Amino acid sequence: WTPPADFDHQLTTWFFLAPAPQGTVRVDGREIAEHVWLTPAEALRRHAASDYTWFLPPTYVTLHNLQGFATVADALAAAQRSEPHFYETRLTVTSTGEEVALWPGDAGFETSNPDMPGPRHRLWATPGRPWSLERSSVSGLT
Structure with missing residues (x-):
């Protein structure tokens, strides 16, 4: 994931898919303030129901893609069959004032x-409204 060129912080984000290790997560009060395990669908539900934004687009899209798999093994198998996808993000606003992140493959990206x-x-991703991912074609993890 590459943020828009005009963002203050140019930090490329990489996501890796792996099974979680066994054991407990230790909340240390510094790097980890609280902890809960959620399914991707539940995390997206909480995001949609919240008055504030839980995620940035990379996290939202990753969870959206993962919610279609019944198990970690299913998601790992799909990932092994596909090539990594790279996202160069362009943020803009429609003529009606809706905020949208565009990626390569969208007619309006260039x-x-x-x-x-x-x-x-x-x-x-208009503030105050549930986010919605729109893709003309979907195949596996994207």
């Missing part, structure tokens, strides 16, 4: 024009 008709690869 020009940062979210109103352009055509294929979609975007995240609708």
Whole structure:
């Protein structure tokens, strides 16, 4: 994941898929303030029900992709069959004021024009409304 060029912090984000180790997580009050295990679907439900944003787009899309798998083994098997996907993000606003993150493959990506008709690869992320991922085609983990 690469943030938009005009972001203050240019930190590329990488996500790795692996089974969680056995044992307990120790809340240390510094790096970990609280801890809970959630399914991807439950994390997305809590995000949608919240008055504030829990996630940035990379986390949201990753959880969205993982919620379709019944087990960790299923997700790992799908990941082994697919190539990594790279996201270069462009944030923009539609003519009606909706915030949207565009990625390569979206008709509006090259020009940062979210109103352009055509294929979609975007995240609708208007504050105060549930986020929504829109893709013209989906195959496995993307």
